[in-house]
Amino acid sequence: MNPYLQLISLLSSASARFFCSEAELAAALFSVIHFADKFNFSGEDYPSYKARMALESVPLLASTPEREIYTTTDYSSDEIKPGSIAYHPVKGLIMADSYWWFSSKQFVQDLTAAEANPSINAHFLHVKSGGGEAWYLDEVAKTLIGLDKPVYTLVEKVAASAAYYIGVHGKVVKALTQNDLIGSIGTMVDGLNIMGYLEKIGITRIREVATRSDLKNKKYEDLLKGKPEQFIREELDPLQQQFEAAVRAARPQLNDLPDDDPVFRGESFYASPPAIEKTLIDGLTSFDSALAETDAMGKEWATRRNNRKSLMSYL
Template identity: 50%
Template sequence: MNENSLLQLLLSPAHKLLCTQEEFVAAIISCFPVAAQKSFADIVSTISKGFYSEPLTYRDSVKKELQAVSRQSEISVTDDFGSDTLDPDSLAYHRIKGMILSDTRYGFSTKQFAEDLLTADANPHISCHFLHITSGGGEAWYLDRVSEILRTLDKPVYTLIEKVCASAAYYIGCHGVQVKAVTQNDTIGSIGTMVSFYDIRPYLESLGLKYIEEYASKSRLKNKKFNDLVAGKPEQYIKEELDPLQMQFEAEVRRSRSALAALDPEHPVFLGESFDAVHSVENGLVDGIVTMPEAMNEAYGLGREWSRKNKMRHQAYSFI
């Protein structure tokens, strides 16, 4: 049975998002193809059929993309992070595409990404992590753990943005020693925090279903924050749920990108604005615009330099 992680993320108010509106809408359409359906029953039928058809796992789909990437250069690039038969100074290829989820086999998973980073970092045949990003963001949960791992990696990280790197995707991508974009028209930024979901109760009530909710006498605060949000009183939810995430996000970006560290807190970069690659170079979100082969050569150069310094370090230890 196919996982329903994305469906749960989109329908549950318990999940806070770091994503663009475009990424959210694209995810909604992928789960609810409303344009092609005539009734709610048709939509449910379509989704149910999808649960029983086995799609490609995310790892399998990445393998197909990696074949195209590998053809653009003679540099060894791999997604087999634990292999002991790789060429020296291979690049670890981490594809970050579409809606970011914490735990799924069929989309990009931050938990799997964390494991892959650690495995690749421990492999002596790999000298650089190559992050290839096309994503408008997604689930906020677990990003702090991923960032912690990215900060403590021994080997350099290179980030290449293709088309879009926004919100949660930039939360990840900002850790690159170098952050580059593929075209002038790539979209970068959206450093902001939001919650987005559909309140389906009015629709169910229109079908004759009556919603009942009662609490114990002492449970005065149970679900209050969420119920206030739905009722149009979001102040407590924003202050206690969204604002802390925003502060974490901004702090991580400032710590990872020296070019952004000195920006005023009210700079558009930290107010959720998105920019094309040209303006992103000007404001420090990215370092330049390159082709895929150029990016791979730059990442390979970072890896080679790391290998040289690492070899010298080990030689120095051997004389102690």
């Protein structure tokens, strides 16, 4: 499936539940409009996520022997320098399973591979995303919580909704500039009802349900008819509660905020001072300083690991 059809499938699906900022969703919708205008069914002009990240990451990953910091995106390689940092770009629209967009399933595989690689000391999450698909992010959170190696999160420009859900699990969470946007802790549905267009071009929908299937797809049909109460109560509210619980567990300092604070109602904040004051992030930094902090955390972890091994050899 090409990237445009994959987006249309998601945005017109009953499972279109998002931890997503409006800006990220708008970008996705415009790409769909591009598809509709150009009828580009092949998607050949849209490179894969890994290909795009490889091009973007080259200048960022140019570590030098002088500063002895090495980064890698080849998480399972046995040829990387010992003490390397696993670089994980979390950029653009987040989807559960995609070749074209950031894939939360692939991310779990990458984290697992990097965690198992003895030459890697730490994980570096470079977050620049307004969020995306809600499904599977609970599995991402479980994986991040289960990592033994330290995780560092650097926000560039925006870490909203699903992207913050991921980035909040860093032991340290910092942003590049005071104008980076942080937060949007909330859940929504924002999709496409394409039936009107199909009817306009002469395609008639035929829909009937069996006598004992009166509830089949009912809450989604009610949503389309402007009666969203059941969908909100049974689909969106539980996901929002799951999202909030994960954020509170990852950053316990947020529990000092009142339950009705805008932080927990979907508001977004500039990094400094609001996001720092709200304890959504720990401060501001540069890219080089963030890598240096991650490297120091990784070396400290490696020292503790080696000490444990030495102790066990005596026991």
